[in-house]
Every structure is written in structure tokens, then in C-alpha cells.
Amino acid sequence: MDVTVVYESLFGNTRDIAEAIAAGIRQADPAARVTVLRVAEAGPGQVAEAGFLVVGGPTHIMRMSSGRTRQMGLQGNGKSGKDRRRAEPEPGAAGPGVREWLAALPLARPGAGAAAFDTHLRYPLAGGAARPIARQLRRHGYRVTAKATGFLVDDAEGPLHEGERERARAWGATLAAQLAAPTHR
Numbered sequence: 001m002d003v004t005v006v007y008e009s010l011f012g013n014t015r016d017i018a019e020a021i022a023a024g025i026r027q028a029d030p031a032a033r034v035t036v037l038r039v040a041e042a043g044p045g046q047v048a049e050a051g052f053l054v055v056g057g058p059t060h061i062m063r064m065s066s067g068r069t070r071q072m073g074l075q076g077n078g079k080s081g082k083d084r085r086r087a088e089p090e091p092g093a094a095g096p097g098v099r100e101w102l103a104a105l106p107l108a109r110p111g112a113g114a115a116a117f118d119t120h121l122r123y124p125l126a127g128g129a130a131r132p133i134a135r136q137l138r139r140h141g142y143r144v145t146a147k148a149t150g151f152l153v154d155d156a157e158g159p160l161h162e163g164e165r166e167r168a169r170a171w172g173a174t175l176a177a178q179l180a181a182p183t184h185r
């Protein structure tokens with residue numbers, strides 16, 4: 001099974017989660033061929049070859065990012081003094097993001113599966129990008145086989161909340177177990 005993990009990330013937290021998910025898939029299914037790509041690298045060819053697609057991004061204003069929210073994030077949005085931005089932006093952080101990438105995604109090949117994740121803060125009404133991502137994947141013909149899942153950051157620029165890398169790895173292993181089920185072979 002070819003698995004492609006596509007992520008958007010401003011400060012590296014969603015990238016870390018994407019890599020942990022990939023590690024979990026590889027650990028649970030050493031035969032799986034897993035590729036991790038940021039959105040700008042994930043051309044239609046690579047995605048079309050994947051039997052299973054995992055897509056994730058940061059939560060901005062309760063949903064997927066937009067050009068405007070990415071700019072807000074990159075400008076440090078009101079942070080100053082000792083709270084000023086510490087994290088280095090990721091390559092391609094300004095965009096395109098998963099929202100634009102999903103809009104241009106070709107229709108899935110028959111039987112292709114997918115799963116969606118996000119990163120978000122730990123507060124009530126934090127919202128989440130994962131469910132809108134899952135909805136878009138379904139609209140593009142993907143069979144979304146896992147519940148859209150969020151992973152926690154302690155602050156807008158990170159770090160990841162304690163234990164979230166491990167939880168992402170375990171989530172990846174769960175996806176691999178689903179992929180190994182006869183309907184995915």
C-alpha cells in the first residue's frame with residue numbers, strides 16, 4: 001500500500017505530527033510505502049498513486065487556514081516583548097495551504113481511502129481544521145475511514161502538548177491496521 005501524508009505547517013508542529021503519523025504507519029506495517037509531503041510538494045501525480053491519503057493542517061480561526069490567517073500567524077499577530085515570535089516559519093509557510101490544495105485536488109481513484117487531522121490549541125471552542133478537511137476529501141471521492149482527529153499544541157507556535165507525538169504515532173498505527181484489513185488490499 002502506498003500512503004501519502006500531506007501537511008501544511010507554519011511553525012513545524014503539524015509537520016512533527018505528520019512525521020509521527022508516518023512513523024506509526026511504518027512501524028505497524030513495514031511493507032507500507034509512506035511518503036510525507038508538505039502541500040507545495042504534493043503534486044497530483046504523487047497523490048494519484050497513493051492508495052491512502054492522510055491530510056492535515058493547523059487550525060486557524062476554528063477552521064482551515066487562509067492566506068489572511070497565515071499572514072496573521074507569520075506576523076506574530078500582536079505578540080511583542082518577551083512573548084514575541086520565537087519559532088522559525090516553515091518553508092512555504094505563507095501558502096498555499098491545505099484549503100487551496102484541496103480545492104485543486106483531482107477526484108480520487110476508485111477505492112482510495114483517506115484520513116484527516118489537525119493541530120489546535122487546548123481550549124473550549126478551539127474548533128478544528130480536521131473535519132472540514134475530511135469533508136473536502138469525501139467531496140473528492142475519498143472514503144474517509146478514520147474519525148477526523150486533532151492534536152494539541154500548547155501555544156500558537158508550539159510546542160506540541162506533551163504526549164501528542166506519541167498519540168500521533170499510535171493513530172498512524174491504527175490507520176495501518178485499517179489498511180491491512182482485507183477491503184484495502
Ligand SMILES: Cc1cc2nc3c(=O)[nH]c(=O)nc-3n(C[C@H](O)[C@H](O)[C@H](O)COP(=O)(O)O)c2cc1C
Nearest residue numbers: 009010011012013014061062073119120121126156
Ligand atoms: C491566525 C491564527 C489563528 C488561530 N486560530 C486558532 C483557533 O481558532 N483554534 C485553535 O485551536 N488554534 C488556533 N490557532 C493556533 C494554531 O492551531 C497553531 O498555531 C497550530 O496548531 C500550530 O501548528 P503549525 O506549527 O503546524 O502551524 C491559530 C493560529 C493562528 C496563527
